[in-house]
Amino acid sequence: MIPVTVITGFLGSGKTTFISRLLQSPDLADTAVIVNEFGETDLDHTLIASSSENILQLMNGCICCTIREDLALELRNLYLLRTLGDVPRFNRVLIETTGLADPVPIIHTFMANTELRKVYRMQSVITLVDAVVGARTLGDQDVSRRQVALADQLLISKTDIAAPAELASLRDVLTDINPAASISNTRDFTVADLGRANYYPLPKNKSKMEEWLGGQHALGHGSGIQTFTLKFEELMDLTDLILFFQELVNYQPEKLLRVKGLVAVEGKTATPAVVHCIRDKVYPLVWLESWPANMKPATQLVFITDGIKRGEIEQILKTVCGI
Helix, strand or coil, X not given: CEEEEXXXXXXCCCHHHHXXXXXXXXXXXXXXXXXXXXXXXXXXXXXXEEECCCEEEECCCCEEEECCCCHHHHHHHHHHHHHHCCCCCCCEEEEECCCCCCCHHHHHHHHHCHXXXXXXXXXXXXXXXXXXXXXXXXXXXXXXXXXXXXXXXXXXXXXXXXXXXXXXXHHHHHHHHCCCCEEEEHHHCCHHHHHHCCCCCCCCCHHHHXXXXXXXXXXXXXCCEEEEEEEECCCECHHHHHXXXXXXXXHCHHHEEEEEEEECECCCCCCCEEEEEECCEECCCEECCCCXXXXXXXXXXXXXXXXXXXXXXXXXXXXXXXX
16 A cells, blocks of 8 residues: 655744755655645756646656645545656655644545545644744744644654754753654655665554553643653453543544543453554554563553543443442
8 A cells, every 4th residue: 555644843943955965866856746836846847847737747757746635535536646646656645734734634534534534544643843933832822732642753844944952842841842753854764764664554563562552641731731640550451442442542532632542352362452443533543463572451441532531531441340
């Protein structure tokens, strides 16, 4: 399937510069880039080989496509053109969001649309944060906090003009909001890093599972967004596990940003179940062959919510599963 990477970040965080740099690599010649407006992506017009209503083809083979109606429709149309041979055969998709976009609906689109899941797969969400004003933006803008909370990788831009103390403080804030995400600089990020990132529905490398699960304690972010982990050694009945997630995603789905974790299931203690959901959509269970190193059989669920408190989740768990 064709991997999809979502690149997001608040206004002025450097998404356009970052994507333009990546596209200069010959390794991304088979890439389709989806943006809201061509004007938002600073493409050198000397690189444009041809254009149509909403698609630009670059000299290096890349495709740049604008969203005319909705993302799902555009992705289906783009794949149809690929099949018909009307556009080059792309093997990767980058989606650049607007600076004010919440990434949750985009991820939700890939989980909810069965047609898209046949040909595309979510790979990762990369969020860019401005080194100079990022901390202040995170304090003022809810959507910026959501962009960071949903990221698999956090990239700090403009590090060359930020003071070391500013960078250190920003890293602390980012870790507080999203302890599971890796943090690096945009300048150090390479095309190879893009290819190695696989976070949906779970990392390919089992040794990365602890990193994927992230923090072990509740974290507050100065807004309704919370990250907390529920961990318990009681084995879960498989039916109860399914019922729990049914109740969970129907509770307040607009406030349930993401849930991921490992579950110790009765009768299958040697093979943990991987669970992963975004809002009201739950990925099918994935069973690992064994528990990751340094992890004993115990359920560990990481929640990222926007207004749902830990006690509310614990009450649902107690009501459905008696835990």
